[in-house]
Amino acid sequence: MTKLGARLCCYGVAASTAIRDRTAYAGNFSASMLTYGLFVFIFSRVWSGAYESQSTIAGYTRSMVVWYFIIAEITSFGFGRYFWNLARDVKSGQVAYLLARPYDFVGYHYAERVGGSFVDAAIILAEGLAIGLLLAGPLPAAVEGGSLMAGFGRAGLLALSLVLAGSLNFYLQFALALTAFWLEENDALYWIFQKFALIVGTLIPIEFLPEQAARAALWTPFPYLSYAPARIFVAFSWAEAGSLLARQAIWVVLAMLLARFVFALGSRRVALNGG
Amino acid sequence: MEGVQRPGRLRAYARFLGLAFAVNVKSVLEYRVNFLVQFFGMMLNNAAFAAFWAVIIGRAGAVGGYGFTDVMFVWGLVSTSFGLAHVLAGNVRMLGKIVMEGGLDVYLLQPKDVMVNLLASRTVVSAWGDFVYGFIVLALLPGTDLARLALFCALALPGALIFAATFAAAESLAFFMGNAQAIASALSEFMLSFSLYPEGVFGKGYRWIMYSLVPSAFVAFVPLRIYRAMDWRFVPLLWAIALVYAALSYALFQAGLKRYESGNRVDTRI
Numbered sequence: 001m002t003k004l005g006a007r008l009c010c011y012g013v014a015a016s017t018a019i020r021d022r023t024a025y026a027g028n029f030s031a032s033m034l035t036y037g038l039f040v041f042i043f044s045r046v047w048s049g050a051y052e053s054q055s056t057i058a059g060y061t062r063s064m065v066v067w068y069f070i071i072a073e074i075t076s077f078g079f080g081r082y083f084w085n086l087a088r089d090v091k092s093g094q095v096a097y098l099l100a101r102p103y104d105f106v107g108y109h110y111a112e113r114v115g116g117s118f119v120d121a122a123i124i125l126a127e128g129l130a131i132g133l134l135l136a137g138p139l140p141a142a143v144e145g146g147s148l149m150a151g152f153g154r155a156g157l158l159a160l161s162l163v164l165a166g167s168l169n170f171y172l173q174f175a176l177a178l179t180a181f182w183l184e185e186n187d188a189l190y191w192i193f194q195k196f197a198l199i200v201g202t203l204i205p206i207e208f209l210p211e212q213a214a215r216a217a218l219w220t221p222f223p224y225l226s227y228a229p230a231r232i233f234v235a236f237s238w239a240e241a242g243s244l245l246a247r248q249a250i251w252v253v254l255a256m257l258l259a260r261f262v263f264a265l266g267s268r269r270v271a272l273n274g275g
Numbered sequence: 276m277e278g279v280q281r282p283g284r285l286r287a288y289a290r291f292l293g294l295a296f297a298v299n300v301k302s303v304l305e306y307r308v309n310f311l312v313q314f315f316g317m318m319l320n321n322a323a324f325a326a327f328w329a330v331i332i333g334r335a336g337a338v339g340g341y342g343f344t345d346v347m348f349v350w351g352l353v354s355t356s357f358g359l360a361h362v363l364a365g366n367v368r369m370l371g372k373i374v375m376e377g378g379l380d381v382y383l384l385q386p387k388d389v390m391v392n393l394l395a396s397r398t399v400v401s402a403w404g405d406f407v408y409g410f411i412v413l414a415l416l417p418g419t420d421l422a423r424l425a426l427f428c429a430l431a432l433p434g435a436l437i438f439a440a441t442f443a444a445a446e447s448l449a450f451f452m453g454n455a456q457a458i459a460s461a462l463s464e465f466m467l468s469f470s471l472y473p474e475g476v477f478g479k480g481y482r483w484i485m486y487s488l489v490p491s492a493f494v495a496f497v498p499l500r501i502y503r504a505m506d507w508r509f510v511p512l513l514w515a516i517a518l519v520y521a522a523l524s525y526a527l528f529q530a531g532l533k534r535y536e537s538g539n540r541v542d543t544r545i
Contacts, residue, residue, distance in 0.1 A: 050335035
């Protein structure tokens with residue numbers, strides 16, 4: 001087996017182990033499912049209140065905006081919380097044991113954590129679709145008509161966009177978590193990141209923001225965490241989906257380079273004293 | 276004789292709660308950076324939702340009968356009430372876990388009331404940020420003066436009592452069900468989430484639950500009406516409702532305590 005093949009095999013095993021672990025303890029995810037369902041219900045009511053006197057806001061109907069929220073929250077609930085475990089490993093010194101193992105630290109963690117998240121994201125997606133049909137009605141029509149091709153295209157590109165959003169979320173949270181090599185308390189950095197992610201594209205589509213803020217937001221990674229998959233789902237067109245996916249991919253590469261850079265610098269600060 | 280003992284007992288409890296609070300404060304200030312991070316982090320968390328509401332109400336005019344000032348008042352009041360409940364009774368959402376793991380033994384051996392002792396023996400650091408956030412919001416609202424500040428405080432106190440009583444009751448289900456974490460956290464999540472959004476967006480079919488089992492109405496919707504009208508007449512009624520919830524929660528805890536079985540765990544409180 002080539003070196004690359006062995007490496008991919010190692011990551012594959014890590015991902016499949018994480019997936020089997022999540023499947024075996026699927027009940028542990030019930031609290032997240034309940035919270036997600038509650039948020040979707042409440043926001044569907046809030047949007048009903050907001051749309052009482054108008055049928056569209058910033059180009060979105062009520063049904064579109066409820067579906068938007070359902071998809072946008074998948075990144076938070078399905079691919080959401082990598083920071084805490086990673087930061088805890090650094091703060092507790094556990095990272096020293098992990099560094100000694102014969103695999104690429106960043107790649108292995110990506111495979112293990114994002115792989116495991118596929119189960120969470122699939123459960124949340126299924127729950128979201130069921131609740132959405134009840135609260136918002138049929139799926140929003142694609143901008144380019146309702147052909148079978150557009151339907152499959154939308155589903156496929158949505159899945160791809162969610163994976164890219166999960167990857168971007170992982171690498172950004174990884175880079176933030178590893179600042180614990182320098183800062184004893186780095187929770188505040190994560191909170192700031194989380195709030196920006198929430199406002200810029202998760203709770204509301206960026207078209208709702210004031211024009212200048214929306215334009216500025218497009219130059220940050222935040223819209224590509226939630227806005228991109230949600231926009232592809234509620235207003236699908238091949239051209240816009242392609243553009244969003246390309247930008248997502250660029251941000252994933254940039255975030256991965258950042259994560260590797262922070263790791264390379266931070267891991268030099270680990271002092272091993274036996275034991 | 277009973278009448279003579281009672282003021283003494285109340286004084287002893289007031290002194291005990293004061294000391295428990297002072298110890299908790301010392302404990303959180305031991306890790307100052309952590310305290311400041313969580314304090315300001317929680318305020319930032321709340322402020323993010325203010326931005327959300329500013330955008331929505333800017334676009335829609337009003338939502339469920341609430342304008343921006345109403346939403347901000349509710350967020351401020353609920354933050355302060357929720358924060359105060361967790362500052363003074365920090366163990367309120369750990370209660371079920373403590374019961375489930377048999378950690379109640381250490382409190383049973385001490386002379387003070389088990390529930391009061393347990394709840395007051397911890398403070399939640401991030402809740403300090405919630406507590407202060409409400410006052411900052413109030414200061415920024417138009418027309419705030421001393422009378423409105425006094426009313427805000429008079430509404431926040433029963434709110435804190437209702438939050439603590441509801442969360443404690445939900446957690447006390449652990450006495451009867453064993454692992455009741457899922458249902459307790461669901462009830463707590465419902466209580467908080469319903470409180471933070473306009474009453475009008477929930478249909479009449481749902482509202483009855485907010486005036487009974489999940490009493491969000493008494494920590495947010497009713498106080499908003501009182502505050503809008505600056506009408507002090509309903510404040511004593513709100514206090515009475517809060518005391519009823521506290522009494523029910525206490526009774527549920529005491530009923531559960533009779534079913535408690537020691538885990539023979541060796542614990543110390545330092």
